[in-house]
Amino acid sequence: MRAARYYGKEDIRIEDVEVAECGEGQVRVAPAYVGICGTDLHEYLGGPTFAPVEPHPISGDTIPIVLGHEFSGTITEVGPGVSQFKPGQHVVLAETVPDSTVLVLGGGPIGLAVVQCLVALKTKKIIMSEVSKTRQRFAREFGAHHVLCPKTYDLVAISKELSGKDGPDVVFDCAGVPASLVTACKAVKARGTVVNVAIWEREVPFQPNMLVFKEAHYTAVLGYQREDFQAVIDHLAKGTLKPEKMITSTIQLDNVVEGGIKALIKDKESHVKILVEVGGE
16 A cells, blocks of 8 residues: 655655554545645644654554545445444544634634634634635635735734624634734633634743733644534535635645645645545555
């Protein structure tokens, strides 16, 4: 089996790897497409960050590891003890209320996906902050009510004005830069919530009093529960989520570094999500 394997900073190799045994409680999936995630870019540019350099506590794996956690495909085998899945099934592996005002910082793939989810949840007001004109356009197309360039607007002031109160109820930091952290903490309303969805390559200064004085909450998300995936699938089926416009290119596995990783790093005006076609590999 051929795979893209991560060895370290700026070192991804296409190699033949052995197919592991499908063990108890496991499912083997033949992937059709794999999305290149922002975390893959962070690992390539500045890792290893999440890629384990010591044995992972669950899998026991260390680098080099196979990349690709955003995939869709078909189950080809189930291990002993698996009853809820069967070969031939298709699978995928990506708190507000309707009257909330939400500020989303960063219009990359994660930020744009957050906007779409907020629209599907019928969020009252969605404010997007993004520098790239292309991604500003995507944000508008996906349903953001206000799209602002942080180089032009005072986001803290205008988000408070647009919320009609002392700030957004929730701020999603999808940018992961020092300026976005400060903006999120200053913009969120008293007792509101800042949600970190970004990946940070290095430590940054942080003044907790930005949250303490207004008794605001700071939380973070990384993985998802089964009900999250089910909710996404349900919205896709109903047509309330339409993410296909995010796919700006489809490439082959051999081109994953030049046409995928580097394209996403160097040409953000042209790309949002690049899929790697691996069906039949």
